[in-house]
């Protein structure tokens with residue numbers, strides 16, 4: 001039984017996601033996901049990404065989200081992590097699990113991942129906005145534990161200046177990979 005981790009870099013292609021301060025969400029989510037995958041593979045994990053380039057499954061937003069979910073469901077993934085950047089005037093980090101139907105295990109893993117990633121933000125003086133729940137398609141429709149991470153606000157100058165720093169993206173990726181590894185347990189990666 002393969003233990004597969006799916007990383008889902010939000011947006012891509014025709015859909016830039018949030019934009020602000022000269023940067024685009026789709027580029028940041030891909031950058032963090034590729035780095036996170038590298039760290040996880042270093043631990044021996046089997047990691048698959050819903051995209052590894054500036055593209056989407058479909059230019060139709062709904063169809064694209066369905067395709068990302070199907071990608072994970074079809075390979076019977078063990079954990080689904082969707083990576084996003086926030087906008088709308090806030091600042092700091094927050095994470096989401098499904099509003100309805102999230103398992104106890106989903107909540108347990110999320111707490112561990114959240115704790116790791118939030119430390120990178122609070123270490124820079126940015127707030128922990130908390131562990132939240134929402135009715136997002138990728139959380140609702142995935143058949144395995146899933147979490148969605150919002151790595152700061154692209155339209156907030158301080159958040160954006162950090163997100164422009166490749167070393168900061170490295171730190172976010174390392175924390176995310178570490179969180180996932182701790183949440184799932186090291187034995188998970190043994191082949």
Ligand SMILES: [Zn+2]
Pocket residue numbers: 010011017018025084085
């Ligand atoms: Zn997004």
